[in-house]
Amino acid sequence: MTFNSITFAFIFLPASLLLYYIVPRRIKSFVLVLLSLLFYAWGDIRYLLLLLFSMAFNYLAALEIHGWRNRGFEEKAKAGVISAVAVNLALLGFYKYMGFLLGIVGIRYQAPPLPIGISFYTFTVLSYVLDVYFGKASCERNIISYMLYVSFFPKIIQGPIVEYHKIKDQLAEREISVPGLCSGMRLFLVGMFKKVLIADNLGAAFASLQGVGKMASATAWLGMIFYSLQLYFDFSGYSDMAIGLGRMFGFRLEKNFDYPYMADSVSDFWRRWHISLGAWFRDYVYIPLGGNRCSQARQIMNLSVVWLLTGIWHGASWNFIVWGIYHGLWVIGDKVFFSKFMNRVPRLFRIIGTTLIAFFGWIFFFTPTLGAAFGWMGQMFGSARLGFWNATTSYYLGSNAILLILAFLCCGPNVSRVVNAYSYEKSKVHAGISVACYLLLFILCISNMIANSYSSFLYVRF
Known part of the structure; x- marks a missing residue:
């Protein structure tokens, strides 16, 4: 399902807006997360678990990095961010580049289908981890706000790639109005x-x-x-x-x-x-x-x-x-x-x-x-x-x-x-x-x- 489909224009979007506007403010973010995961799964449910793993891994990694930095363990924080970046790039590399790299050395390899939006959401979670490490923003302890940042359905498939520190405040509080x-x-x-x-x-x-x-x-x-x-x-x-x-x-x-x-x-x-x-x-x-x-x-x-x-x-x-x-x-x-x-x-x-x-x-x-x-x-x-x-x-x-x-x-x-x-x-x-x-x-x-x-x-x- 994409934005230029009849299903999205006449079913998913109207239903999502109606539900979002009628639910209490305190659960709006939770509803958006559910809608975003549904949107992603609709496109290719096979890789929903990969997306959830990416979100969970980077959420925990950022907590560790933030904790080490606060306690003055700079070397551990540096090692943590390097490890997190390596894991994210390894996942992206396996799905997107493995066939190309093996082909260079003459090995035939049938690469699995590229997970929808992996290039974009990988850079999204990397922005989160790096912002925490560089001190641009504190780690997000509210898991719903964090999941919304990563999975928000308008941007997960094809961007824009929103840097975490630029949207952090909107995750907690945003203006919802008719204009x-x-x-x-x-x-x-x-x-x-x-x-x-x-x-x-x-x-x-x-x-x-x-x-x-x-x-x-x-x-x-x-x-x-x-x-x-x-x-x-x-x-x-x-x-x-x-x-x-x-x-x-x-x-x-x-x-x-x-x-x-x-x-x-x-x-x-x-x-x-x-x-x-x-x-x-x-x-x-x-x-x-x-x-x-x-x-x-x-x-x-x-x-x-x-x-x-x-x-x-x-x-x-x-x-x-x-x-x-x-x-x-x-x-x-x-x-x-x-x-x-x-x-x-x-x-x-x-x-x-x-x-x-x-x-x-x-x-x-x-x-x-x-x-x-x-x-x-x-x-x-x-x-x-x-x-x-x-x-x-x-x-x-x-x-x-x-x-x-x-x-x-x-x-x-x-x-x-x-x-x-x-x-x-x-x-x-x-x-x-x-x-x-x-x-x-x-x-x-x-x-x-x-x-x-x-x-x-x-x-x-x-």
Whole structure:
């Protein structure tokens, strides 16, 4: 069950909201934990025990680490946090990377199915343990609050990765209000619009184009654009839906995307794309390694480690490792070399250049091997010897022109500014128009979900 399913929209979500709002405040968190575990089990009940083990292990580990630190046993606390991190990474590594690692040495291994959300909830529990160790927050003795932090269903499958110290207070006390509910519903619908009406249709166009075989250069470029836009609207749509759901239940989760295709440098792009993952690596890897408060050589090493790990986090293949190195080189170049003269370049050209760098990187995401990735790039520059443009290019561009225009318009903030300018808060007339527009948007999304086959979110496999 995912957010873009009829079951979720018409059964799970309404029933969850109704139950949550009618139960007494003192048991709301308990109810949310039960609902979250049900949501997770609905997706794949086989790995519910693994999730529960992860929660129990890290809850006990944090208690031990907190106790040792309070009693002045720093060496024991350090050993405890290293052990906890090792166990968590071992679990993640077994399910996500064992097949890849054994394949490198020529051993065939049929890896078990990847547990849903394991990349995300592993980083969630690591945030909890590390926050306790570094003193950013005290350990959570209320097991219900702790379980809610880890398992809260809007974020467990695909994020955002919420750091424990940033949400600790909300676990104990949060504002539950009608304005919050309405705000959450609006953001949820915006996310559904991104996923169902833009991402899924771009995905259908891209899937069809992939079956073409050899392509003219422009067709290969068009395929890269289809996927790059699909990935953005798919993942940012999920994030908007998750954050909107959080608001419905009284949580204020931070935004995960900030118009990344409007970034004017690679560093700026990564401050806007998957913000919660970037913040996690910054707070728990980059800064502990020394961050930028060190020599330039050491900073380059720190950035290299972060980007290698970022690539590995995304998946068990050489494609993701190369993708991490690719972006790491651009970020290092941006911070060490390019920043000295890039401000002299008009911002429009910086945005176009940054977007092209990001788009090229996504080729490693949608191709299964490095050979396929470089083969696709080769076709973009004419290796198929079919010329720059042909009838296939015209067909895919013509049949998706309106979709592409809509997608590019929604990559920037202007559409949101127009919507906010006519917000329901302005007057009763605006309120009526807003309600009608959001209702129409919901009907269009549901109609599209019914008419088309189910489409999962792309980042589930990362």
